Amino acid sequence: xxxxxxxxxxxxxxxxxxxxxxxxxxxxxxxxxxxxxxxxxxxxxxxxxxxxxxxxxxxxxxxxxxxxxxxxxxxxxxxxxxxxxxxxxxxxxxxxxxxxxxxxxxxxxxxxxxxxxxxxxxxxxxxxxxxxxxxxxxxxxxxxxxxxxxxxxxxxxxxxxxxxxxxxxxxxxxxxxxxxxxxxxxxxxxxxxxxxxxxxxxxxxxxxxxxxxxxxxxxxxxxxxxxxxxxxxxxxxxxxxxxxxxxxxxxxxxxxxxxxxxxxxxxxxxxxxxxxxxxxxxxxxxxxxxxxxxxxxxxxxxxxxxxxxxxxxxxxxxxxxxx
Numbered sequence: 001x002x003x004x005x006x007x008x009x010x011x012x013x014x015x016x017x018x019x020x021x022x023x024x025x026x027x028x029x030x031x032x033x034x035x036x037x038x039x040x041x042x043x044x045x046x047x048x049x050x051x052x053x054x055x056x057x058x059x060x061x062x063x064x065x066x067x068x069x070x071x072x073x074x075x076x077x078x079x080x081x082x083x084x085x086x087x088x089x090x091x092x093x094x095x096x097x098x099x100x101x102x103x104x105x106x107x108x109x110x111x112x113x114x115x116x117x118x119x120x121x122x123x124x125x126x127x128x129x130x131x132x133x134x135x136x137x138x139x140x141x142x143x144x145x146x147x148x149x150x151x152x153x154x155x156x157x158x159x160x161x162x163x164x165x166x167x168x169x170x171x172x173x174x175x176x177x178x179x180x181x182x183x184x185x186x187x188x189x190x191x192x193x194x195x196x197x198x199x200x201x202x203x204x205x206x207x208x209x210x211x212x213x214x215x216x217x218x219x220x221x222x223x224x225x226x227x228x229x230x231x232x233x234x235x236x237x238x239x240x241x242x243x244x245x246x247x248x249x250x251x252x253x254x255x256x257x258x259x260x261x262x263x264x265x266x267x268x269x270x271x272x273x274x275x276x277x278x279x280x281x282x283x284x285x286x287x288x289x290x291x292x293x294x295x296x297x298x299x300x301x302x303x304x305x306x307x308x309x310x311x312x313x314x315x316x317x318x319x320x321x322x323x
Contacts, residue, residue, distance in 0.1 A: 018194065018197050018198050018201050020193065020194050020197045021191035021192075021193045021194040022191075022193075023186045023190055023191040024050075024186070024191055024194060027054060027183065027184075027185055027186065028054070028057055030183045031054050031057040031058045031061060031183060032057070032061045034058050034181045034183060035057075035058050035059075035060075035061035035062035036062075037181075038064075038152050039180040039181050040133065040152075040153045040154070040155070040177060040178050040179075040180045040181070041055075041058055041153075041154045041155070041180070041181045041182075041183060042118075042155050042156075042157070042161070042178045042179045042180075042181070042182050042183070043055055043154065043155070043156040043157075043182075043183045043184075043185060044156070044157055044158070044160075044161075044182070044183075044184050044185070045156075045158065045184060045185030045186070045187065046158055046185075046187045046228055047158045047227065047228065047230070048227045048228035048229055048230030048231055049185045049186070049187050049188065049228040049229060050185050050228070050229050051116070051156040051158075051185050052071070052114070052116065052156065054183055054185055055071075055114045055116075055154045055156055056069065056114075058112070058154050058183075059111070059112040059114075059152075059154070062112070062152070064110065064111050064112055064152055067109075067110040067111030067112075068107060068108050068109070068110065068111035068112070069108075069111055069112050069114070070104050070107050070108035070111065070112070070113050070114070071113075071114035071115075071116060072085065072086070072104055072113070072114070072115060072116065073116045073117055074115055074116060074117045074118055074119075074120045074121045075116075075117035075120035076117075079122045079124075079125070082121070082122070082125050083125060083128065083141060084101070084103070084141050085103060085104060086103050086104050086105060086125075086129070087103040087105060087128070087132075087138055087139070087140055087141060087147075088100070088101050088102045088103030088105075088106060088140040088141065088143075088147075089101050089103075089140050089141035089142055089143070090140050090141065090142040090143045090144075092142065093140075093141045093142025093143075094141070094142070097142070100140070103140065105132065105138075105147075105149045105151055106147060106149055108149070108151045109149045109150060109151060110150055110151075111151070111152070112151070112152045112153075112154055113151045113152070113153055113154070114154045114155070114156070115153065115154070115155040115156070116155075116156050117156070117157060117158075118155040118156065118157050118161075118178065119157040119158075119159035119161055119164060119169075119170060123171070126170065126171045126174050127171070129174065130171065130173060130174045130177060132149075133153060133174075133177050133178075134177070153178065155178045161175050161178075161179075162175065187225070187228055188225040188228045188229055188232065189224050189225055192221060195220055195221045195223075195225070195232065196217055196220070196221055198229060198232055198233075199212065199217065199220050199232060199236050200212070202232070202233045202236040202237070203236050203240060203248070206236065206237055206240045207240050209246055210240055210243060210246055210247070210248055211246065211247060211248070212247070212248045213247055213248065213249050213250070213303060215249070215250050215301070215303065216239075216248050216249050216250050216252070216253060219250055219253060219257055219258075220232070220235070220253070220257070223257050223260055224260070235253065235254055235257065238254055239252045239253050239254070244306075245306060249303055249307055250303075251307070280311070281315045281317075283301065284297070284301065284308070284311060284312065284315070284317065285317070287300045287301050288317075294308055294309065294312075
């Protein structure tokens with residue numbers, strides 16, 4: 001089955017996006033509508049759900065698409081560096097400032113500035129950012145000349161900023177200034193029909209010669225994915241590195257996924273007290289009895305012929321295999 005046939009591959013400034021679920025298509029439509037104006041956009045969603053892709057889509061669909069795209073992770077920079085990174089500094093402003101440096105606002109002039117993890121911005125910087133967002137000119141660190149810029153702000157967070165305003169961690173006025181347009185990116189578990197195409201896409205990028213067995217792909221599709229798309233990409237990479245041969249089987253997937261899988265129900269009742277090894281042996285016996293050979297039995301079980309042979313040897317079933 002070609003799980004990618006209904007998927008649409010789109011690129012937004014260096015980031016590829018697989019778009020196949022109705023939920024994600026609707027999110028992209030929201031990004032297109034938001035792109036028509038220069039209003040600030042706040043994108044919310046769980047970690048790893050694809051907020052940066054939507055932010056880049058807003059820029060890509062806008063009239064500013066030919067102008068700069070500048071992004072900064074507010075959680076990655078120490079507080080004492082955030083001001084100089086955003087607003088720049090003049091030569092001699094502090095020890096080590098050997099030359100004048102433009103800030104990210106100036107670098108993004110005419111384009112889009114993406115403030116990722118905006119909820120991590122410390123209070124003092126929230127005040128200064130609010131003034132600039134309201135159109136006010138600002139000084140570079142150590143400067144005496146005001147700087148004015150025309151920048152469209154897109155911010156993203158995995159925090160509940162509205163709740164943060166109530167407990168004093170985030171300014172009400174800054175929240176409402178950023179939340180002029182709000183786009184929520186659904187978590188991967190709410191767009192389960194995208195899991196298989198995404199997994200196949202990541203696998204093709206890692207090694208085009210590999211493919212998933214049906215059971216491995218089914219296990220991926222029924223996992224909850226608390227880490228969302230980022231976790232899925234990492235799992236596929238690990239499984240591809242662990243795979244022997246040209247298939248990724250259930251046993252190649254990380255242990256948390258295997259532990260979370262639901263046991264496959266046999267068509268016949270199982271005796272009480274049957275352990276997992278006995279259940280697996282019973283399933284193999286049934287598959288062999290209902291097919292015309294080990295190759296067809298392996299296909300029915302969703303494993304490779306090599307894996308089936310290894311399991312039959314472990315269960316001392318070689319004579320049944322040759323029968």
